[in-house]
Amino acid sequence: MRRILIAKGGALGDWLLTLPACSALRQALAPSSVVLLGRTSWVKLALRAGFVAAYSLEKPGWESLWVKGGELPEKIRSLLRNFDLILSFLSDPDGTWAGEIRRWTPARYLQLLPPRPGRPVALDYWLQLREFLQLELPLPKGPFICPWKEDLDAFEAWRSELEESQQRRSSQFPWVVLHAGSGSRKKNWPVDYWNWVLERLHDRDLWVVLLAGEAERDWIGSLAKKAHTIGLELPLATLVALLSQASLYVGNDSGITHLAAACGCPVLALFGPTDPGVWQPWGPRVTILKGGPTWEGLSPEKVLAHIENLLG
Template sequence: MSALIYHNGALGDFLNILPSIDYWKKRDKIEEIVLLGKPRFGNLARSCGLINEIWDIESSRFVSLFCDICSEELRCALKRFKKIVLFTHADSPLVKHAVNAGPDYFYRQDPFPDKPVHISDHHISLFSSGIFSEHNFQLKMPTEVLQKARSTLKSDNSIAICPGSGSRVKNWPFENFKICASELRNSGYSILWVSGPAEEDLCFPVEDIVLKNQDLSLLSALFSMCRGYIGNDSGITHLAAFSGCPVIALFGPSDPKIWSPRGEMVTVLYKPESCSPCHPQKHNHQTCSRLCMIKHEPQTVVSDLLRGQRLKGCTSGIPIPLIQKASNIGCTL
């Protein structure tokens, strides 16, 4: 049985559909899944066996799927699928073309929840009306990718740090990340920096490994071997969490009840202000002091990361993250 999935969101958004796709694929015994989406993200899902084929959403071949009139070639191509899942709004022309193809099962869901529910739970609700208990989803990379990752690391004592995100307002000051790196380095850890296009101008310590614009499958494999990870609310932070790495996620403008990464070893540090959360709502970020991010102290971040390492292997297996608020009282969501 063949199925088509459409998703065209950012990395974190894409990663949070994967637990529900994994559940749906196993439940319905789907043999083949084609992703209409971004190849960089699709290659990650293909590496861990979730999808089989990628239709490049940026290719001119698929433009007519989003126009009032669909090409004959694509009308015939859509008829191949017995099941179609679209993460898009109801007014997208793609919805009409998918329904007209006559699949046995058609699913559609808005990309984001309209109420304060975790993004992963929002997506699983498309396939399961009850409480979803299988929260232990983890990305599993093939042997050849794991071997390449092993050759990249300096040691078995590596900590990964990603100082960027999709929005400047969500970023902890870079100098604070460097303080954390220095403390961890002095404690005997090797530091692995993860950098994307937005971090091109940052000056990373010369003694550390810096990975720029790396393949996501390789990053996932690296994270699975690291002793810990520190990052902002970003897609890469979600990737580290889904890879089984102990994660410290720094939140401020965005709501962790909706956007926190999930994994067996995730701690979210959250010190909201009276205006929190303000992202991704419309907000004048030019005048924002970003106090909700600046209040995070490097020493606390490092100590929480090391505590998470000590707890590794001793968790309850419930991956809903620990939320450390300003009062320093942890509570689970």
């Protein structure tokens, strides 16, 4: 059995766009044991994405790989020697990380290049792997992340609490999940537009869930009043369960939108200043609406019409 280590840093959405390539690799080299070296917050998600184990790059010791001739803890050296193939999606412009990896392990090594301009990130990574390994790698569409039973149980407990507090059976209605935020204000569809859409969804036979994280706390208030439920800083594993059960997700170009797509949820992704030709979410049921750099051309009426169409 091959043992493969995949190293990736960056933002959540950046990592999720590597999953199609990782899934193709796992299928092509089966049986294989694929392990992630990434952000601490991704560890639980990685296990739900088919990785047999996940380690945090943020733990002490790994930083030594960024220092030429640095001393690596024996525990990490021993771990690295277990792998036959190491794939790095990390930015390594001067080759320090690659050089140190080669110093500590005889494993075959591939440094993935930054995606080429104008090409979908997920597609570019897949093409690089196919060329390097000289293998036929069918490009999977997903889903790439599946909830565990404990995630579904946690979600059901959360839903039961909501129903008890609101005296309304949420399971009788399609769940529509909205996320109005992102990692940058300029990537956010205007709040007034979200308000308009929420007002029209609120009184329909739907259960509208508005997701919010720490970054949205200061401006989410007006939207929160129009949703049936607020998912405030939900654990990622619970979020995976929610998205796997939802009838539709609507959001900006954000990590959560990429997560919804990776979970197989029907996704309506709203793009303004960023290019969906590069950053498109990768999943089996993704619809993209593109506005201008300042969101011209993407009216709330247009978005609502697509929501209604996707809900049937």
